[in-house]
Amino acid sequence: VSNARRDLDKPRWLTKKQQAAWRELLGVVIWLPAVLDAQLQRDADISHFEYQVLAMLSTAPERTTHMHELAVRTNSSASRLSHAVARLEKQGWISRAPAPENGRYIRATLTDSGMAKVVDSAPGHVAAVRRNVFDHLSTKQVAQLEEIARTIRNVVAPHTE
């Protein structure tokens, strides 16, 4: 009964200030990925999702990660990742092989060509992040943003540490 009681105590709607903040946050959540996607598509001919996969592998030990972990960390279904990696493999940027220690894991490895692709496209992407986000925020706001974003991310994706 305490749970139901607590739920009833909660407001059914958002306050004015929350509505205003939500309106702006929703704008960021919708438009920022669109802008970053457009930059990568135009300058590197890859999607933001594909870039994330390549970038994640580029910083992993031996440039290698299990498909399962890759899927979790990019918020991708296994199926979506499988299709995407198949495309990236066809481009020669990734290779796949069963893990030696456990044959039901598949290890995805970034090839030299794939590493070159990341090195090539990263500066433009980072510049876009700066241009669209950090160039306009004070040091104090960056700290506030980190705290607020971490709080939300811990709720919506607690497993991404």
Added chain:
Amino acid sequence: VSNARRDLDKPRWLTKKQQAAWRELLGVVIWLPAVLDAQLQRDADISHFEYQVLAMLSTAPERTTHMHELAVRTNSSASRLSHAVARLEKQGWISRAPAPENGRYIRATLTDSGMAKVVDSAPGHVAAVRRNVFDHLSTKQVAQLEEIARTIRNVVAPHTE
């Protein structure tokens, strides 16, 4: 030359604090829409994008908006919106008709059935927004978030006022 000079002065990479903030913001941008999408898909059998279209019409004068404005405000291509509204129209939630004053504008209008759909699905959606975002932020943080998000949104989508 002053432009090139200024560009050279800019740092090529992000600072440590910016990287930390970016990591968290990226998590929010990727995962929050996925969580909201999942809730709407599960409880109302519509996508977040479709919900936005219906919700936007529900608050518009005469429950009516021109397709063009609807596309701009939802960050949708004209084509994507056209396809989506065709589906929503088939469900009986929206009707379309050329604008009387200018025949090349199309007015999309929310039907009674569509309004009922919004009324039905809004509480669950708003609860998800509270549960995933505002329940975990202080009043001060909500104000900070509004300011920061507005700053970014003004860069990536200045036309959405």
Added chain:
DNA sequence: TAAGATTGAATCCTCAATCTTG
């Protein structure tokens, strides 16, 4: 049998015409 991964069909989005109106 369950977990990891893949596959193919159906659905949605993107992109490049096309159509219509002013």
Added chain:
DNA sequence: CAAGATTGAGGATTCAATCTTA
């Protein structure tokens, strides 16, 4: 001809099997 909107083809994602390995 330009702006608003639609259409259909091609690509990407989702969903529901299926396959493989422990």
